[in-house]
Amino acid sequence: MDTQEPEDPGDVLQSKAENLFHELQEHFQALTATLNLRMEEMGNRLQDLQRNVSDLMVQAGIHNAIKEQMVKPSLGNQQTE
Template sequence: MADTRGDLRDDGAEMAVTLATPDPKNVQELTQYVTLLLQQMQERFQTMSDQIISRIDEMGTRIDDLERNIADLMTQAGPEEPDK
């Protein structure tokens, strides 16, 4: 069976995946190649999912901090006088 090691690069905006072209000698080798490929894809999707969830959590924390800061500024500014 051909070399199935992949070259994964993640340079922020783009990801390149390079796999050697399989040269299976029989159905079993093809099955192994496809299984390995699917496992690699699953690992990559899991990593991306974890990164997305982490960034969403971080953004939620930042929004909470911003809301707190705005509330503090409004308290420091005092009550607004209604227009007459």
Template sequence: MADLDPPSGLALSELAEDLLQELQVHFQGLTETITFKMEEMGSRIDDLQNNVTDLMVEAGIQNTKSK
């Protein structure tokens, strides 16, 4: 068997730095995706709430001043 030299401290440090940078990029992408999805969901909930309120007004269950 051939003798393999263990990686130097500098090589390990660079590898760890690269890995952390890659993880940070992926985490930022996920954060942006989640933020977008939450904003989209909030908008849909607002639309739904407005539609329910409009239906209640049409049905005479709620007056327009409580909006």
């Protein structure tokens, strides 16, 4: 004979809701970890790109010309005061 009492529907619902919440939490943590990793990779790629662009500008002689253009206007402003 089965002597178990029927489960309370409120308890069943609460148990299912808790299971769903834990599953959602696990998925959210996995997604967060994936996004953090990808953002770190993107940051590294951007730093590499900045270094490569700077190297190319130096090789092309543009880097120094840009610095000179930035310095000249600021020197000109100081002289007129």
